[in-house]
Amino acid sequence: MFVAMKPHASAAEFQAVLEKIRSLGLTPQPITGTERKVVAVIGHVTGLDPDDLFGSMPGVAEALRVSQPFKLVSREVKEEDTVIDVGGVLLGGKAIAVMAGPCSVESKDQILEAAHAVKAAGATFLRGGAFKPRTSPYEFQGLREEGLKLLALAREATGLKVVTEVKDTETLEMVAEYADVLQIGARNMQNYSLLEKVGAVDKPILLKRGLSATLKEWLMAAEYIVSKGNFQVALCERGIRTFETMTRNTLDINAVPVLKALTHLPVVVDPSHGIGLRPHVPAIARAGVAAGADGLIIEVHPHPEKALSDGHQSLTPGEFEELMRQVRVIAGAIGRPVGA
Amino acid sequence: MLVVMKPHASEGEVASVVERIRSLGLTAHPIPGAQRVAIGITGNKGGLEPEIFETMPGVQDAIRVSQPFKLVSREVKEEDTVIDVGGVPLGGNTLAIMAGPCSVESREQVLEAAHAVRAAGARFLRGGAYKPRTSPYEFQGLAEEGLELLALAREETGLKVVTEVMDVETLPMVSEYADVLQIGARNMQNTSLLKQLGEIRKPVLLKRGPSATIKEWLMAAEYIVSRGNYQVALCERGIRTFETMTRNTLDLNAVPVLKALTHLPVVVDPSHGIGLRAHVAAMARAGIAAGADGLIIEVHPHPEKALSDGQQSLTPREFEELMRQVRVIAGAVGRAIA
Numbered sequence: 001m002f003v004a005m006k007p008h009a010s011a012a013e014f015q016a017v018l019e020k021i022r023s024l025g026l027t028p029q030p031i032t033g034t035e036r037k038v039v040a041v042i043g044h045v046t047g048l049d050p051d052d053l054f055g056s057m058p059g060v061a062e063a064l065r066v067s068q069p070f071k072l073v074s075r076e077v078k079e080e081d082t083v084i085d086v087g088g089v090l091l092g093g094k095a096i097a098v099m100a101g102p103c104s105v106e107s108k109d110q111i112l113e114a115a116h117a118v119k120a121a122g123a124t125f126l127r128g129g130a131f132k133p134r135t136s137p138y139e140f141q142g143l144r145e146e147g148l149k150l151l152a153l154a155r156e157a158t159g160l161k162v163v164t165e166v167k168d169t170e171t172l173e174m175v176a177e178y179a180d181v182l183q184i185g186a187r188n189m190q191n192y193s194l195l196e197k198v199g200a201v202d203k204p205i206l207l208k209r210g211l212s213a214t215l216k217e218w219l220m221a222a223e224y225i226v227s228k229g230n231f232q233v234a235l236c237e238r239g240i241r242t243f244e245t246m247t248r249n250t251l252d253i254n255a256v257p258v259l260k261a262l263t264h265l266p267v268v269v270d271p272s273h274g275i276g277l278r279p280h281v282p283a284i285a286r287a288g289v290a291a292g293a294d295g296l297i298i299e300v301h302p303h304p305e306k307a308l309s310d311g312h313q314s315l316t317p318g319e320f321e322e323l324m325r326q327v328r329v330i331a332g333a334i335g336r337p338v339g340a
Numbered sequence: 341m342l343v344v345m346k347p348h349a350s351e352g353e354v355a356s357v358v359e360r361i362r363s364l365g366l367t368a369h370p371i372p373g374a375q376r377v378a379i380g381i382t383g384n385k386g387g388l389e390p391e392i393f394e395t396m397p398g399v400q401d402a403i404r405v406s407q408p409f410k411l412v413s414r415e416v417k418e419e420d421t422v423i424d425v426g427g428v429p430l431g432g433n434t435l436a437i438m439a440g441p442c443s444v445e446s447r448e449q450v451l452e453a454a455h456a457v458r459a460a461g462a463r464f465l466r467g468g469a470y471k472p473r474t475s476p477y478e479f480q481g482l483a484e485e486g487l488e489l490l491a492l493a494r495e496e497t498g499l500k501v502v503t504e505v506m507d508v509e510t511l512p513m514v515s516e517y518a519d520v521l522q523i524g525a526r527n528m529q530n531t532s533l534l535k536q537l538g539e540i541r542k543p544v545l546l547k548r549g550p551s552a553t554i555k556e557w558l559m560a561a562e563y564i565v566s567r568g569n570y571q572v573a574l575c576e577r578g579i580r581t582f583e584t585m586t587r588n589t590l591d592l593n594a595v596p597v598l599k600a601l602t603h604l605p606v607v608v609d610p611s612h613g614i615g616l617r618a619h620v621a622a623m624a625r626a627g628i629a630a631g632a633d634g635l636i637i638e639v640h641p642h643p644e645k646a647l648s649d650g651q652q653s654l655t656p657r658e659f660e661e662l663m664r665q666v667r668v669i670a671g672a673v674g675r676a677i678a
Contacts (some may be wrong), residue, residue: 004601016450055348087489097616123509131532135620147380151407153646202620209615212496212582212584215583215585215586216585240581240583240589242579242581242589242591243553244553244554244579244593245553246554246555246597247597249352250579250581250589250591250593251592252581252583252589252613253592253623254583254586254589254613254623255583256622256626257584257614257619257622258586258616259589261618261619275593277597280596280597280600281591283595283596283629283631284592284593284596286629286630286673287595287626287629288624288626289629290475290628290629290669291622291623291625292622324643329672330629330669330673332672333671334665335670
């Protein structure tokens with residue numbers, strides 16, 4: 001349920017609505033970033049009539065039930081696109097945000113070389129994993145805090161914002177200290193303890209889609225974060241598990257227009273994991289932007305053949321530069337700038 | 341195996357290689373290319389040595405084809421296949437746009453649809469006369485009457501007709517009317533039908549099975565091509581996944597992967613691929629951006645009254661707007677629209 005105020009409703013009228021919600025044993029959750037004041041009503045609202053309760057209160061424009069099971073992330077509750085301000089760099093809105101960098105942070109030289117290269121090609125975010133959720137316990141697990149320090153160093157050197165994965169509640173505090181955007185990996189999309197914790201921090205979140213999560217389950221996972229008060233969430237489509245084996249995953253580009261209609265959150269596409277084959281990453285990056293994605297996250301490694309992870313899908317800096325050229329052309333064709 | 345002839349090999353030299361292949365009990369498939377002739381060999385159970393051909397006059401090279409699909413692979417034919425559908429290209433730099441109703445329902449309906457999609461820039465008219473509906477109680481198509489109406493619409497508009505053939509029995513009749521024979525997703529592995537299509541000389545639009553891998557799909561195309569019909573285009577129309585919010589999951593990964601593996605044209609069907617009218621345009625744009633050679637789109641003059649697929653059919657106006665968007669993306673990737 002949500003209550004929308006009239007454009008010129010007074011602060012006192014809004015306060016009265018919040019009081020009324022609390023008096024019913026429910027929690028008011030004001031929605032930010034909207035033109036009109038909107039407050040969501042959280043709690044057990046089954047059987048309550050929104051119009052009966054709030055319709056006649058002064059300053060109230062309308063009080064409605066949200067038809068979707070996801071509430072705060074839905075466009076019904078907030079019509080305007082969410083634009084996340086990551087220390088002056090925007091994620092969401094008209095400009096397409098480009099995040100690029102290696103799968104894993106491997107060394108000082110590697111991360112600095114990658115950061116300078118992607119920055120020169122037009123990226124505004126640096127991706128790189130310090131804590132890696134690898135399929136095999138015998139594979140490289142990341143440099144941990146040392147990796148985070150190297151990411152911070154690369155940020156200092158280039159001005160890029162750092163996107164890095166947080167794997168568990170234990171390391172959340174540490175990762176949040178270094179990261180500008182906290183990535184929740186596909187395998188953690190439904191790690192509800194972690195989602196609740198990142199809902200309580202004041203940091204933008206990039207929530208990757210689970211390998212076999214439906215769009216509804218994914219939006220419910222985002223709702224976990226937002227319902228705890230952190231509205232700075234972006235969704236990242238990274239391919240789903242299907243019967244096809246020629247590609248690493250099947251990038252579900254259908255998800256892009258469907259999500260843009262259902263939610264106000266920014267939608268980012270990860271063509272690197274989505275197809276998993278270096279020569280085809282640019283084609284599918286173009287497709288993502290043409291479908292309406294708000295951003296791209298792409299694996300770039302100065303020497304993919306020597307990468308400790310995901311070398312087969314990482315672009316060289318030269319290939320990334322060419323991809324950016326192609327993406328700019330597609331973005332231009334639909335009237336969107338790249339980077340901000 | 342593939343025997344690659346030298347650029348200026350004589351017809352006689354090509355003929356001797358073909359003769360040699362036949363004498364070994366194998367089938368020869370000469371494939372003319374822009375630079376040179378290549379001869380595909382099928383029926384090889386292993387044990388065939390390239391040296392047999394390498395020493396023959398006019399032969400440049402004899403190579404094993406690593407993929408299980410042979411004649412449709414880029415290894416065998418490097419140049420893109422461009423199908424000439426009575427003067428309208430399918431494949432190549434120009435995007436082929438196919439549009440029209442799911443089913444032919446009446447004279448007025450198909451003529452109205454044909455004129456509308458023609459005006460918006462389509463060169464092919466789609467429309468089903470034989471419909472493989474999930475339920476046996478639903479509208480099954482107008483059969484031959486529908487084909488006659490498609491022919492009438494072709495006469496009036498000049499559009500080429502793409503229509504589905506469902507079985508071997510009706511194949512002669514459907515090919516009499518159609519310019520392009522569509523093989524529906526559910527028939528992708530109807531190998532009896534595929535073999536018959538290989539025997540005729542009509543372009544075929546082979547849709548991907550709802551749960552066919554790319555390899556299985558290329559093998560199905562190989563069934564047709566191996567019988568001598570090289571005029572095959574592939575159509576990605578979405579696969580079956582766990583997602584229920586969309587009708588299918590349009591696998592656009594398939595587009596660049598196919599373009600690398602095969603010389604056949606690749607068409608995208610965003611209507612079935614997402615199944616939601618509001619989002620067809622976004623997926624059509626994405627398909628072109630990924631490198632598709634064409635689009636097939638459901639357009640109905642009155643979607644709310646359609647006997648099938650109304651929920652994913654565009655109105656003529658929506659199609660016009662989609663074409664405007666597709667033209668912009670096509671321009672951005674250096675492709676033209678006829």
